[in-house]
Amino acid sequence: MNNAGSWRPVAFRRRFLLVLLVAAQTLAGVFLFAQTIPDQASSGTIAVLLLVFGVLFAWIGVGFWTAAFGFVALRFGGDPWSLSSRAGPNGPAQSLSAPTAVVMPICHEPVQHTLGGLKAIIQDLEQQGQAGPVDFYVLSDSRDPDIWLEEQTTCEQIRRELGPDQHLFYRRRNINLNYKSGNIADFLRRWGRRYRYMVVLDADSLLSANCITRLIQLMEARPEAGIIQTTPRLARAETRFARLQQFANRCYGRLYSAGLAAIQLGEATYWGHNAIIRVAPFMAHCGLRKLRGPGLFRGPVLSHDFIEAALMGRAGYEVWLEPAIAGSFEESPPTLEDDLIRDRRWCRGNLQHMWLLATMGKIRLAHRMALLTGILSYLASPLWLIFLGLSGYVALAGPTTEPALPGMMATTEAGSGTGTLLVAVTALLLFGPRLLAVTDHGLARRTARFGGPFRLYGNTLVETLAALALAPIRMLVHTLHVVRALLNLKVGWQGQNRSGGFTPGLSFQHFRPLLLSAATGLALIHWHAPTLTPWALPVMAPVLLAPALASWLAQKPGTDSWLTVPEDGHIARVIELASATPPLRHNPGWLSWFEQMVLSPVFARVSRYDAQPATGKKARALERLVDLCATEGKEALNDRELSLICNHPAALEALHWRAWNASRESPWRDVLARMAQSVEGPPAAAVSLPRRRDELAWAEVAS
């Protein structure tokens, strides 16, 4: 690849233009806004209001201008400075010989769905004849034995199905240090030296064979590249909420990602998955120490990806965002609640970056800006809330008996035109990217893939209305997240729900604090300043309707063509493979995975494995656990203790024989009875017994 470092002047010019545009637009906006503020308001309040407005107006401006950059780049056939453009089309397949690990860190995910996706990736690579230099690792942090045993079993099953040539490995950490980044670091310490590249997946990632090979080829062609990030498309959306997200991602997302890539060039960020990493520099420079600050800023780095990109940049390597690489997919959270729960984790992680921004030296300016953007993406919500509150307060200071919000409707005749202009400009900044995206699809003759032009316009309108309704909910919830994070109130870091399943009752419970806050706020506004009630309603009404809205969004739409995206008509092969039968076809529903493991005649006589036999105190402790489990059942032990037994072959075998020797009083007798039902089949047709020897018997499933 030519012109090794010459993208930097281009990046500088583009960023300078962006700053110029955002600054000019913000100054104009602040000027217009200042005209609409009543003179009677105190100068201190006005100064704060103008400052908050300026930050928020610049914030939405960055989004608009990024999309505008993307629009221009796409209209000119893609960015000539991107890696993909400079490397040319896919090279010959036989050039792939670089040892590569595809790693999937997981923690309490829906096992069949997650590993079904991984199996599809392996199958796709195999069908393309590209699986040779690639090894696959499932890196589990799951602690519940009924989940990790299923993970282990399913991996074993996939290995068996795909044949001995497939290198699929399952590794579970007993000690879950530092969440996902710790899991990856653990992998690298053990096996990192074996690989030149590492492709990182999320639990819901799907990468086509072409995508993986393209990533490897680009890495080979560009030795300066430390990370290449793809822009995943949302896929496999089923609920209304997920389809809304999928439509937005597919219809407008490409504009943002093209714009972001054009501005960042070789100083892009890493999004944590669906990316390829050059292992050696990553290991040498991107370890993450625990934070040593106060409160929130102490402990493991939660949002590791942006920091790792910044460290890679600091070490002199490039980080590229490549939207032109197709075949990279992920899934949306199925419900609004899940989306907001995920945001709670991300919010905490992004706010931690404030500490890193202050303490880490020699980070490139572009990466500092990316960190700041991540922080602002959550801080923007409390700023909006402050802005609304101050606007209401200032409006009450006006001379008229009918107070009006600054910027929305002016208090003087002369100002009303200014207010209208400001509202129009704000609307353009907010909705302009949508218009640009639809225009781009029209000009590129892609509307047919979205179900035709009218359906595309209609769906864009539906998605926009939904986004408007959800905006106040997100604003209030994100504000709560920010407050909780800054107060350092702990949140869990579990795997997210990827399969839906919220009921209206749960929705109500989930939003109860929000409903109470909104109802109280509205009542206070109405009591103190009833003329402001109509202005507060557009914000408060969606919040008060949040449980109903969330419940409706969590359901599947009546028709498959609701918010059509191109992938509905042309399903990528890897998605098709992932949507086929889950890896475990004979999953006996009568026994938990732990019970299967204990009773399995295959598992009982293990000849394995890497664990040393327990001795001394540990052996005695295990003996006690086995005794407790045999006499009182698995409920007498916690997850860690059950996992400990499963990890020690001798203990497991001892429990196996004691369970099979269960007396009339033993809880294992009931388990044996359930197993007998399972082996014999109906009453319910939950388990179909294998008819051939090569099909899985239930006991083999547990291996």
Added chain:
Amino acid sequence: MDTSDEPFDRALLYLRAAGHDTGPETRARLHSMLQARGAENPALSTGQLLAQMPQWFVLPGPHEGRHLPPIARASIGYPRE
């Protein structure tokens, strides 16, 4: 299937769980094996009898355990802040 404490029923269940056939021949063989062992040592528990099953029947081999590549130890570089 009965899961009473009768060694025969328990052993039959064990065979099924192991994926072994449980046709008339197997049952007859199992019956005679259990009777012989019981006659030799009446104090043997069901569990002890079951533990001898792998010697009487061809059951699936021991589980091979997890497959992981050989470890190639390396360290991670932690940047100074």
